Amino acid sequence: MSPIRPENRGRYPSDWAAISVRIRTVRAAGRCECLGECGRGTHTGRCPNVNGGAAYGTGSKVVLTVAHLNHTPEDCREENLRAMCQGCHLHYDREHHRETAAATRRAAIEAAGQLAFGEGEV
Numbered sequence: 001m002s003p004i005r006p007e008n009r010g011r012y013p014s015d016w017a018a019i020s021v022r023i024r025t026v027r028a029a030g031r032c033e034c035l036g037e038c039g040r041g042t043h044t045g046r047c048p049n050v051n052g053g054a055a056y057g058t059g060s061k062v063v064l065t066v067a068h069l070n071h072t073p074e075d076c077r078e079e080n081l082r083a084m085c086q087g088c089h090l091h092y093d094r095e096h097h098r099e100t101a102a103a104t105r106r107a108a109i110e111a112a113g114q115l116a117f118g119e120g121e122v
């Protein structure tokens with residue numbers, strides 16, 4: 001299971017389901033592979049959460065997902081994939097969304113600045 005956004009669905013390879021299962025069950029053996037990349041700062045070393053178990057801190061049921069470290073769904077190289085519990089995955093993506101939003105704002109401000117500059121020249 002992976003929280004695939006509808007607009008990104010077409011970007012995943014056709015065998016994504018098989019890749020995801022292999023990473024979660026074979027490579028990660030059902031345990032979150034996050035070594036702190038999530039930035040939560042609530043676990044030292046590898047995250048202790050195990051699929052189907054109780055999440056540390058909250059006690060809610062852990063659902064292991066597979067994250068793309070570079071946030072590129074097409075890039076399914078082993079080193080770009082990381083099995084993550086939903087807590088680590090959500091936090092990891094949130095950090096990325098914040099950066100993306102900031103970049104979008106910067107681009108909009110720059111575009112507006114160039115527009116104003118251009119109008120001033122005319």
Ligand SMILES: [Zn+2]
Pocket residue numbers: 032033034047048049084085086087088089
């Ligand atoms: Zn985790």
Ligand SMILES: [Zn+2]
Pocket residue numbers: 034035036037038039040043047088
């Ligand atoms: Zn983590």
